[in-house]
Amino acid sequence: MIKRFLAVAFVLISGTILAQRNSASPYSFFGIGDEFNPKTVEQSSMGGIGVAQKENQYLNFINPAANADLRIATYALAGKLSFVTLKETDATQSGNITSLRYIALGFPIGKKAGLSVGLQPLSSVGYSLLNQTRNGDVIEEVNKFSGTGGTNRIYASFGSYLFEGFSVGFEAGFIFGNIENSILNQVRNVAFATKYNQDLNIRGGQFKFGTQYKTKLTDKMNLHTGAALTLSSDLSARGSERLFSLIFSGSGQEIPKDEAYNRGIDGSVTIPLRTVVGFGLGKENKWYVGFNSEFSGKASGERVFEDLETAYRYDNAQRFSIGGYYIPKVNSISSYWDRVTYRAGVRFEDTGLLVKGDPNSTNFTAINDYGINVGVALPLPRQISTLNLGFEYGQRGTTNNNLIKENYFNVRLSLSLNDIQWFRKSRID
Template identity: 50%
Template sequence: MIRNIVVVVLLFTSLAFMGQRSSSSPYSYFGIGDEFTANTVEQSSMGGIGVAFSHYKYLNFTNPAAYGNLRYTTYGFGLLNNDLTIKTGDDKQSSTSTSLSYIALAFPIGKSAGFSFGLQPISTVGYSLSNSSQDADGNTTEISLFEGNGGVNRFHAAFGIKVYKGLSLGIEGDYNFGNIENSITNQIADVSLATKYREKTEIDGLSLKIGAQYEHKLKNNLIVNAGASVKLGNDIDVKGESLTYSLTLTNTGGEFVRDTLADQNGDKLTAIDGAFKLPINTIIGVGVGELDKWYAGVEYENQDAITTSGLLANTNGAYRYGSSNRISLGGFYLPKINSISSYWNRVTYRAGFSYKNTGLLVDGSGNNSNFTDIKDFGISFGLGIPLKQLSTVNMGFEFGKRGTTDNNLIEENYFNFRLSLSLTDNWFVKRKID
């Protein structure tokens, strides 16, 4: 009963967090925003690996085939706190944001299958940038303010099953949904009215992932794992409208709207209708370890360039997409799972690193001809602190750098603290004593 109450509380708490800004990154300006990797806290603490790894009580957002080994019902709830320092030339600025990482439930079906579903953000928009121009005397002649908020979430459902000895197969379906608002406010010196361009869009789309895992036990208690997942190509539809209007700005940042401006056709609202076309995403990995003792693995992810269609095809002059790839290495060590003499021997210690070419290319020159790859490197570690029975509190720490100050761009140094509660229980078991 207590566990059911906890799950209900976590569900309503997660809905509250869905409405909060969860990014302060200027790179969230591009595309559908600052994209999250779909990992649990346990996976993130190991550099993001998970395609080859499966366990009888852990969630796995990388490979649905892992649920073929699930033996316990697991509730998962994760939070992310992001401390971000932005550097451009000699200037620095820091910010902090907190957001929901995921809420999910997984349970076994018989002795050789498992099912999971949950809610998780996949991208977020949350930026506020300003740009000013000065004359020869250093007086400000023009100020532009760029702001955005919103994001995209996914509801996912996954099924995995053992089909032959150590071979498991899985399938996952996602429904992606969300909304994003972007605006540009421009004020020219000695002009009484400012102008603002604002666009609001709604986003939705479906996606499908298939996965496979193979596990082979050696004579010396070692277990060798291999895994692969393929997310099929899909479209994320973007629909909405934009408008431009004049306004008066107050000293406290307030707005008094004066008039909505019409375009050359006399329309005050302009329809936005397009799509991001996501190509096939492939992840492969291998690992070796001993059950509930230690594990080490490596995985590689690759995806071709994202393309756009409809009206979106003409709106990305300042950026474009190239192929993306990632390599991650990580693992865990558990001294003694049933230790009586030392509590810390029952703690799981995790570590890893990840290097990623995000696939985003940004032009900092302003002439749409000099594009720079945005890359990301992170080092992570974490703890799995045992509670009663098989439940755990998981903490993850990640230090990393994204972007560069070259080509008039922005370098981000980040520290991510992740926290999750993993409640593990038995379902569908007949009680011997009422």
């Protein structure tokens, strides 16, 4: 029954993931949008740790070497509800957005290896920004920036033990998507407005390698270490750009007039080299505390976003996460809440994005991000599957230098469904 359910869910949810809008952030204006580091709800609830963690019933999107520990077929699907408040120096705006985060399947291959496959969004563009130039109470000029779209990732990930405690893994992914950006300019007492449209198709591959090692420190404590390396990827960015004049009808509809140019774009977008290293201490089925350190190089967009390079640029990025979980009594019969997994963690991130808030200034401001996370894994009745809930409060950006600060609250929900019968033939007595 569960196989049929997952087959139908994969078809329906895959289409939704590809078509959805995942971001309401003004910072999705830059590059290929608001990028998502692939993580499960369980990992996000612990601040984003997981490069060293070994689990036999949960998927691990951070380190492909963790697939070696899969012992039962595991299906995972997740969604997120975000509440965002945007603050400027003298204005505040709030909104929310619901999105599906991933659908994935993992299963063991023999006793020392495992494979997982899945679909998840990688970045999202979803902004609408208005900039006005005033002379007293009179609006002299209006610029409206808007964008939609994003990229998605299909991946296959394999992990295997080389010897006891030590596993290696490899992951191959294909990134694809569409991004549309536009800038509308209108000047007071000028009959025609001007609009610039850009439409891009993003395509390319991505590869990741990982290792994990687990050893006993004492009879009750294990040491976990791990590392993952995502190679730099040059994604093709092909499409078109158009500059034209227009007027507005009485109902507000755009009516194009003269066209300055309509030409093709053939460029590339670089996703930089990314490394994640970490370690953890824990007792199986009882508690775990881990630390992740992540570094990535500079992103770039050749012949794609060059007209905006004076407004922003990229530097090296880094992220630090610490978190863990606690299970009071994993096999408790008397108390359901003793079988619940309780998770918590924090993360601090320098995104590598530098933005110039004032076009007349030469100063760029670094955009930082941090989040505080808690979560629970609720066992489902008469199953080894769980319903995972995660909550995150975070802040990104600043109101300094005419920029925008985001306060956000994320609610994450996932199902981790386990089926021990996946590869066993049915028997009729």
